[in-house]
Amino acid sequence: MSEKLALHGGERVVPEGLVKPWPYVTEADRKAVMAVFDSAAITDQQRVQSEGLAREFADYLGVKHCIAVNSGTAALHMCVASLGIGPGDEVIVPAFTFWATAAAVLHHNAIPVFVDIDPRTYCIDPALIEPALTEQTRAIMPVHIHGLSADMDPILEVAERHGLAVIEDVAQAHGARYKGRMCGAMGHAAGFSTQASKTLSSGCQGGLFATDDDAVYERADQIQYFGERVVVGREREEQEYNARGLGWMYRGDMFSQAFVRSQLKRLDENNALRAENCRYLTEHLSELPGIQTPHVPEECGHVYYNYVVGFDPEALGLDVSARTLRDEAQEALKAEGVNVGLWQRRSVPAQDIFQSREGYGKGCPWRCTDSQVTYNIEDYPRANEFLDSHCYVYGINPPNDLELMGMYVEAFRKVTENIEQALD
Ligand SMILES: Cc1ncc(COP(=O)(O)O)c(C=O)c1O
Structure with a gap:
């Protein structure tokens, strides 16, 4: 049976005011x-x-x-x-x-x-x-x-x-x-x-x-x-x-x-608490179809300044772009009380300063150094793909803990299981 998403008037998963801000002060x-x-x-x-x-x-x-x-x-x-x-x-x-x-x-x-x-x-x-x-x-x-x-x-x-x-x-x-x-x-x-x-x-x-x-x-x-x-x-x-x-x-x-x-x-202690939150998210979100969780190579100790998730429409049997799925799912997650959002909107070379090669004036430093370096947005397909298909899950910092992460997972489950409502 489908549940009504908070986006459409259903009850939100994460109660208001529960996500604690960073940095906390002792x-x-x-x-x-x-x-x-x-x-x-x-x-x-x-x-x-x-x-x-x-x-x-x-x-x-x-x-x-x-x-x-x-x-x-x-x-x-x-x-x-x-x-x-x-x-x-x-x-x-x-x-x-x-x-x-x-x-x-x-x-x-x-x-x-x-x-x-x-x-x-x-x-x-x-x-x-x-x-x-x-x-x-x-x-x-x-x-x-x-x-x-x-x-x-x-x-x-x-x-x-x-x-x-x-x-x-x-x-x-x-x-x-x-x-x-x-x-x-x-x-x-x-x-x-x-x-x-x-x-x-x-x-x-x-x-x-x-x-x-x-x-x-x-x-x-x-x-x-x-x-x-x-x-x-x-x-x-x-x-x-x-x-x-x-x-x-x-x-x-x-x-x-x-x-x-x-x-x-308390940097190490905070890093460990944040990593615990994020590992919990990965353990549970990776079980949901259509959600991609961060890859951590064995040799790396990740401190999760940011936790990112990717959206894969194919895995959900949807005929929409990853960007559409990401954008709509994000709105639905926000309505459920999950603190999600975007960070960078475009690759660095796609930003105006590089497209115009107009730095601090008169085309410098490119013109005054006679630089031949150019910036073609299409030369960075993986960066573009990442930017189109991912969003950031905020509120992962301590003192937020596994209780909140549990609610986040529940909200992701609700949204992915009822994704058609979000895409309507
Ligand atoms: C990857 C990266 N490099 C450099 C900076 C610049 O740091 P700041 O904002 O302290 O100048 C930031 C942060 O804002 C960053 O995220």
Whole structure:
């Protein structure tokens, strides 16, 4: 017997107000932030918090150096700049990511060259990297998308063979692992985001740069501080006021850094709780016809920044496109109280800036570097297919737990079993 979908006036599966927001704030978080106000000299806290966070995160990752900055994009730009990538140099970037990955390249007048994704993991496909290399290629920038590591060994191998740098975009994958190694500790430098939604969240904006290389660290440190030698906390005595090269003001703020430091203490615990929620979803949703759940290669420790599901009309015996099924099912799931939605709407090369090749003006950086790189939307069929057929299941973060996940599964069952009602 068919059940009436909430979309058509039936009772919703997930009661209103049950999905708890991320990040949740504890008493320890409050104390950590208030301690910044309560310190003897608040002006000294910028140094105390940024150095403290940098040290603790470097230790967490197992690398020598970290710099706490004001965004993940800033951290990625610091990677590009500190590795000596410059005007006209090409950097390999996945066609599916948040576009800041490519923006960090453009910020240094370098040129992103996009490569399609692996259709199972949605990370860059290492097999497609070598054919995209040219005389101008200087680096590869894998993104550990949704909290799952890119397939790093073949990427590192191609980079080594061609003398290229590897920059890890770890904006979405704090604590994720690949063959036991930490994401962000495998390449030459890495950029993390602590923007509000991230698994290590500042509640606002923030980022972390990481590297094991002393010289790369020295350059990055200068780049984030106006191009000057950094003397945080000793400016009056020691600042030279001598820009040694072009730099930016990428310093992070102390209140959000205090909050991030407090949360770092329970990052692994939160990752484990989120993974438990997601494994439960996979176990049960994979039994439903027409629903595709995330593929996790054996060698990867997924931290599930995002949980994505795909829709397969054929498996449901439906003669509609995956996009139509996804869109209609999504509306029905929302009505049932499941927090679902879309993230990226198109591949990065399909975005206006790449289609027009109009960057920061006068066609630069393409025109001013005489770049011949072009962006054909059809060259990235897997990214396009992913974007047409998947949606995101939100509300997977703790303190949401298996009770909510159970309701989510029930709502998916109800919608898939009554999908004709949604498609009417
Ligand atoms: C994959 C990816 N790269 C880079 C960024 C940029 O980070 P931020 O927003 O902190 O600048 C983000 C996040 O927003 C991201 O998801």
